[in-house]
Amino acid sequence: MSDNQTMAGVTISPVRRALTAPFTRRAWAEVGYAIVSFPLALLAFVFSLVTLHNGIFWAGSAPALRKIGSANRSLIRRMLGEDIPAPPPLRPHSYVRVRTPDADRLAALAKAEDAKVKQRGNRVRIGGMLATRIAELAADEHIVIHAMNPDRVVGWYRGAIRDAQAWKIRGYFLMKPVIASFHLVVAAGFWLAGLFYLTYPAWQEFAGAGPGLGSGHPVPLAASFLFVPLGAALLLASPWLTRAVCELDLLLVRGFLGDSSDQVALAARVKSLEAARARVKSLEAARAHVVDDSAARLRSIERDLHDGAQAQLVALAMKLGLAKEKLEDPAPPDFSRVAQLVDDAHRNAIEAIAELRTLAKGIHPSVLDNGLPDALATLAARSAVPVELVVDIQERPSAAIETIAYFSAAELLANVAKHSGARRATLEAVHVPGLLRIRVTDDGHGGASAVPGGGLRGLAERIRTVDGSIDIDSPSGGPTVATVELPSHA
Numbered sequence: 001m002s003d004n005q006t007m008a009g010v011t012i013s014p015v016r017r018a019l020t021a022p023f024t025r026r027a028w029a030e031v032g033y034a035i036v037s038f039p040l041a042l043l044a045f046v047f048s049l050v051t052l053h054n055g056i057f058w059a060g061s062a063p064a065l066r067k068i069g070s071a072n073r074s075l076i077r078r079m080l081g082e083d084i085p086a087p088p089p090l091r092p093h094s095y096v097r098v099r100t101p102d103a104d105r106l107a108a109l110a111k112a113e114d115a116k117v118k119q120r121g122n123r124v125r126i127g128g129m130l131a132t133r134i135a136e137l138a139a140d141e142h143i144v145i146h147a148m149n150p151d152r153v154v155g156w157y158r159g160a161i162r163d164a165q166a167w168k169i170r171g172y173f174l175m176k177p178v179i180a181s182f183h184l185v186v187a188a189g190f191w192l193a194g195l196f197y198l199t200y201p202a203w204q205e206f207a208g209a210g211p212g213l214g215s216g217h218p219v220p221l222a223a224s225f226l227f228v229p230l231g232a233a234l235l236l237a238s239p240w241l242t243r244a245v246c247e248l249d250l251l252l253v254r255g256f257l258g259d260s261s262d263q264v265a266l267a268a269r270v271k272s273l274e275a276a277r278a279r280v281k282s283l284e285a286a287r288a289h290v291v292d293d294s295a296a297r298l299r300s301i302e303r304d305l306h307d308g309a310q311a312q313l314v315a316l317a318m319k320l321g322l323a324k325e326k327l328e329d330p331a332p333p334d335f336s337r338v339a340q341l342v343d344d345a346h347r348n349a350i351e352a353i354a355e356l357r358t359l360a361k362g363i364h365p366s367v368l369d370n371g372l373p374d375a376l377a378t379l380a381a382r383s384a385v386p387v388e389l390v391v392d393i394q395e396r397p398s399a400a401i402e403t404i405a406y407f408s409a410a411e412l413l414a415n416v417a418k419h420s421g422a423r424r425a426t427l428e429a430v431h432v433p434g435l436l437r438i439r440v441t442d443d444g445h446g447g448a449s450a451v452p453g454g455g456l457r458g459l460a461e462r463i464r465t466v467d468g469s470i471d472i473d474s475p476s477g478g479p480t481v482a483t484v485e486l487p488s489h490a
Contacts, residue, residue: 026080027239030246033079034180034187037249040075041180044068044173051170059160061170062090069169069257082250084258087165093158096131098124099147100138106145109137125151127158172256179252183245190238197231316348372402376429379410384417385442386424393431398489404466405429405438408484411459412440420444420480431488438484446478456482 047068051061066087073084100106103124107117116127126134131150138145160166323341367375373391380387397405409427416425422444430437450456450472460470467487474480 029079030242031187034183038180038184041176045177048170048173055161059157062160062163062166065166065169073257084254087259090163091159092155094130095127095151095155095158096134097149097151098145100143100145102143106143168256172252179249186245187242190234190241194231194234194238197227200227201225313352316345320345368402368406371396372405375406376409379413380427383413385422388426390428393429395431397436401436401486405436405486408459409438411455412482416442434488436486436488441479441481444478444480446474446476446480448472448474448480
């Protein structure tokens with residue numbers, strides 16, 4: 001929205017906008033910028049021209065050129081309200097002096113990585129390669145280094161000479177006087193000419209007693225009013241011409257004095273891509289774990305059914321079959337034997353029901369039907385270690401999250417009972433918007449960790465499948481605090 005529009009967003013007609021353009025704050029700011037930037041452009045031009053003499057001047061002038069560029073950006077920000085990103089800082093050139101008895105091999109390795117190398121006896125000067133990389137190459141090839149000293153003075157000098165940003169600033173200010181002169185002519189010349197011709201009748205009347213303006217022949221007063229429309233046209237056109245030159249200057253400033261390489265955006269994009277890549281890898285690992293865990297659970301359920309409930313039901317069928325044969329036998333039935341068989345069959349049926357109930361509880365605990373608080377209360381009541389329960393769940397999470405939270409709490413309480421040696425524990429369940437937190441604290445001897453193949457590692461992998469996390473703080477001597485954080489909805 002331009003500054004001759006209201007904050008209410010009322011659309012200004014093109015005619016009204018053209019008529020009010022000379023009176024806007026932006027128009028006067030652009031005129032002021034044209035006037036103030038002109039002397040700065042001349043000084044910067046002279047400085048840039050003088051420092052083109054040789055390499056010493058190139059290096060010495062780099063910081064000053066950067067400051068002049070910063071001053072120009074600051075002037076634009078204050079007068080025109082344009083915030084142009086600053087370029088990256090000057091980076092010294094890496095220049096390292098190395099003393100080694102195996103200078104030939106080190107020099108060859110550095111050249112292979114496109115470094116600038118100068119060798120004299122057992123001394124090697126390497127440019128364009130960090131000292132840490134040189135040390136890595138030497139360690140990989142078992143090269144003994146007696147001394148390695150980064151030459152910061154030479155490094156800064158070479159970096160300043162090759163500072164691309166300083167050269168871009170110098171190029172801008174070598175062009176700037178032409179742009180600034182044209183800007184000043186357009187800004188001041190058109191404005192002054194417009195004001196002059198708009199008030200030409202008054203000037204003519206004021207000078208009527210003397211010679212005419214310019215030609216020596218006075219212009220008649222009536223004819224002088226013909227210049228008024230010309231003055232009005234120049235005044236109306238001045239802001240747009242000034243803005244056009246100003247936009248051209250701003251375009252050059254963004255390209256030469258700002259971060260034209262878009263390193264900030266590029267770094268953000270690279271970071272975003274790296275995060276996305278890490279996210280994809282995490283999802284692939286989580287998916288693989290879910291597939292493996294599901295297959296393992298199916299095998300476990302099949303094994304439990306085959307070895308447990310199915311065996312009990314087979315025994316039940318056999319006992320009932322024998323009892324039926326005894327009752328259908330023409331001979332007098334042995335009621336004591338039949339009663340024994342029925343009693344055994346009844347016991348097998350009870351055991352099969354218990355097996356099925358246990359199996360169903362492992363798939364989805366029935367206590368979760370009434371919600372997670374009741375399920376956690378049941379876990380706390382059944383724990384071998386006294387457990388203090390703290391629950392604050394105002395909004396019920398999804399069923400999958402409740403199930404994982406329940407099994408997480410069950411696993412953590414089981415570890416407390418089996419391994420911690422604790423006398424008491426605390427189970428906390430707190431729900432905040434978007435997050436469910438389960439925390440188990442005990443006063444045991446500590447030392448808990450998620451070792452490969454352990455219950456905590458398996459729990460961590462299961463939690464990760466729903467973008468959850470587990471944090472275990474268990475110093476030696478205790479206490480142990482295990483915190484599970486899960487999203488509210490999977």
